[in-house]
Amino acid sequence: MEVPILKQGHFLIASIQSALTDADLSQLREALVLRVGKLRARGVIVDVTALDVMDSFAVRTLRDIAHMTRLRGAETVIVGIQPEVAFAMVQLGLTLKGVATALDLEEGLAFLDRFTKERFERA
Amino acid sequence: MREETLQPVSSDVDIVSARQKGRELAAKAGFSEGDQTVIAAAISEIARNILMYAKRGEVSVTLANSEDRIGVIVVARDQGPGISDVARALQDGYSTSGGLGLGLPGARRLMDEFEIHSAPGQGTTVTMKKWRRSA
Structure with a gap:
């Protein structure tokens, strides 16, 4: 199932609606890396509220998304990791080190606002 | 049960x-x-x-009643190439893929x-159990 990607101002919002296969996750990664350029986005939010489990492949793909979009000049923030999912992730040894996270969409947008203000308005 | x-x-x-099937069964067994x-x-x-590693295989999930406790038993079986060094495969960060x-x-x-049983050419069977914390 393809994840819809919306544009809001300078940001892209990918809102995951249901369980994703490995292929779906890879497709999301390619789509975001491309669209950051096409739509000249400065920030990306991946909303994982609907994911009831995140295994090593999902976490690796999210980390790749964050690192790849950063190389393209956009900051990514992962929002909506559920408490049980966080618990299982830590036990699995999965950390998302170096990737911004926020509680929910609202906090994610606030984070990107601050982040991009600092980066783009100082210049 | x-x-x-x-x-x-x-x-x-x-x-x-x-x-998803495993989660449903775990929910039925009363896991949090x-x-x-x-x-x-x-x-x-x-x-x-x-x-x-094996391209195909199967995963079974069974509800288990053992005397005083309830749990789930997950068995993953394949007829793939097997694992030559099981101890190493169980180390964090070791991957051949x-x-x-x-x-x-x-x-x-x-x-x-x-538990894991595997040998080169013999396939791999992983058996995992989780017990419900008694209330």
Whole structure:
């Protein structure tokens, strides 16, 4: 199932609606890396509220998304990791080190606002 | 109470089905949402290992009643190439597939009991159990 990607101002919002296969996750990664350029986005939010489990492949793909979009000049923030999912992730040894996270969409947008203000308005 | 689900694994969609079936059974057994997620995550890792190394296999999840406790038993079987160094495969960060190397050791941490039988050319069987915390 393809994840819809919306544009809001300078940001892209990918809102995951249901369980994703490995292929779906890879497709999301390619789509975001491309669209950051096409739509000249400065920030990306991946909303994982609907994911009831995140295994090593999902976490690796999210980390790749964050690192790849950063190389393209956009900051990514992962929002909506559920408490049980966080618990299982830590036990699995999965950390998302170096990737911004926020509680929910609202906090994610606030984070990107601050982040991009600092980066783009100082210049 | 005895119930079992069996999920053949030969594509990435089957990984999702296997962990969803496991979660449903764990819910039926009365596991907390946290434990359901833990079981689903462990199933996801071992089902992916089947796909990655053996191409096909199966994951069964069974409800288990043992004297005073209730749990789930997950068995993942394949007829793939097998693992030549099981001890090494259970180390964090060791992978021959370019993955994170957290699948087997991670699944072992998530579950209460974990056993693996494998030898080159003999396929691999992973048996994992999780017991419900008694109320």
